[in-house]
Amino acid sequence: AQTVTQSQPEMSVQEAETVTLSCTYDTSENNYYLFWYKQPPSRQMILVIRQEAYKQQNATENRFSVNFQKAAKSFSLKISDSQLGDTAMYFCAFMKLSGNTPLVFGKGTRLSVIA
Template sequence: AQTVTQSQPEMSVQEAETVTLSCTYDTSESDYYLFWYKQPPSRQMILVIRQEAYKQQNATENRFSVNFQKAAKSFSLKISDSQLGDAAMYFCASQPQGGSEKLVFGKGTKLTVNP
């Protein structure tokens, strides 16, 4: 079974600084997809960024970018110029293969942003 590991239960960052959240995964598939989801306090979970494993280029979405290391099975999320609104639980997830309906989630990292 595929697993996703987030080794940092909690992280904190100063406003305007950069923080990196770690995620590793285990898969035997050659083609798969990876996601970072954000769950703000008492609010809906939303997709932050996604990466297709066949793409070598790291995905970016404004202040959010990933460092995808396929050989190391690592998929970290970098948040630049952190803002108070970035405070949330962040979940890393994988879709084991194309067409699979299910996602496998990590246990999450709680990010605190200090003013």
């Protein structure tokens, strides 16, 4: 079974600074997807970024980028120029490519952006 570990329950960052959230996973699969979701105080789950395991290039979405290290099974999220609206829970998730298996989530990291 796949597991996803987020070792940082809480983090804080000053506005305009950069922060990196960690995520590691365990799988025997070779083809899979990884995701970062954001859950602001409204509790709506929002997709931030996704990474296909077969792609070596790290995914980027505006201020959000990932550092995907397949051999190390590591998938960290970097938020640049942090904004107050980035304050949220961030969940890392894993999904096998084959079949219709569900996403497996980590326990989340609560990020606070401080003015």
